[in-house]
Amino acid sequence: MRPVSHRFTPSTWSHYLVPILIGVLTLVLLATLVIIFLAVAGITPG
Amino acid sequence: MHVIPILSTVVTFGFTVAVLNRYFRKGGIHLLLWGVGLILYGLGTLTEVILGLAFNSLAIKLWYLCGAMLTAAWLGQGTFNLLVRRRGVAMTMNILLGVVSLAAITLLLFAPLTSAAASFDIAKPVSTQYKDILTRNGGVIFLTIILNIYGTICLVGGALYSAYLFWRKRVLLNRVIGNILIAAGALMPAMAGSLVKAGLVDALYLSELLGVIIMFLGFWQATTPQTVSRTETATASVR
Numbered sequence: 001m002r003p004v005s006h007r008f009t010p011s012t013w014s015h016y017l018v019p020i021l022i023g024v025l026t027l028v029l030l031a032t033l034v035i036i037f038l039a040v041a042g043i044t045p046g
Numbered sequence: 047m048h049v050i051p052i053l054s055t056v057v058t059f060g061f062t063v064a065v066l067n068r069y070f071r072k073g074g075i076h077l078l079l080w081g082v083g084l085i086l087y088g089l090g091t092l093t094e095v096i097l098g099l100a101f102n103s104l105a106i107k108l109w110y111l112c113g114a115m116l117t118a119a120w121l122g123q124g125t126f127n128l129l130v131r132r133r134g135v136a137m138t139m140n141i142l143l144g145v146v147s148l149a150a151i152t153l154l155l156f157a158p159l160t161s162a163a164a165s166f167d168i169a170k171p172v173s174t175q176y177k178d179i180l181t182r183n184g185g186v187i188f189l190t191i192i193l194n195i196y197g198t199i200c201l202v203g204g205a206l207y208s209a210y211l212f213w214r215k216r217v218l219l220n221r222v223i224g225n226i227l228i229a230a231g232a233l234m235p236a237m238a239g240s241l242v243k244a245g246l247v248d249a250l251y252l253s254e255l256l257g258v259i260i261m262f263l264g265f266w267q268a269t270t271p272q273t274v275s276r277t278e279t280a281t282a283s284v285r
Contacts, residue, residue: 006217006218006272007216007217008216008217008218008219009216010216010219018209018213018222018226019213021226021230022206022209022210022213022226025202025206025226025229025230025233026206028233028237029198029199029202029203029206029229029233031237032198032233032236032237032240033195033198033199035237035240035241035243035244035246036191036194036195036240036243036244038244039240039243039244039245040191
């Protein structure tokens, strides 16, 4: 029995959308960490 | 009474059952750790429900312990175990997290409440009132920051890294989508919690509900076996 392949070929929209999503979420992650650091440093109102 | 935490609690415990069910069927310490993380998430939202009915000193401590200190770290530890294959490293970090968690529990249990507890308003979210009520010493604040940063980097960073790897290799599209959803869902309460800590916008309850729904969808997407079309199978057999 041949092994089942799980490879895929991205569609036109997903070819651009997935890298953009990964990039945006990475930026949001960095922003979250920056806010935590700013809060620790006492620069934010709280 | 706040409706959103009730919904969050129901969804979270449903998610927990799905994760632990998979753990008992397939094994994998990462699933067990995610299960523990989700129980903590659910306890956090459950205490929000309790604190929407009446003030309770143990509930507010449990809310801070689960919601602000431990949940992200335990969920992130699950991802750490999934990605770091060197058994000794993962196990060492598991033990370290256990020790730090015990320290956090001890510090929180003995943390005194201020007189502001008497004027606790059940109509307002606990996230807008806890700073005046709960005395947090340097140790508690330090552990909160460390556990949150560690958990968020592991959980969100790990999901994004997994999504990137599957995408780059062009395999398992469902895991690409699932991991992106998990990262997006985990970021919601992480970002909202950071904004609360910073004294800025408070949308914690809503972010917890949306976050857990999106993570659940991501987990479901990532773990559902992919149906392979005839074309793909034929293509694969040629390669």
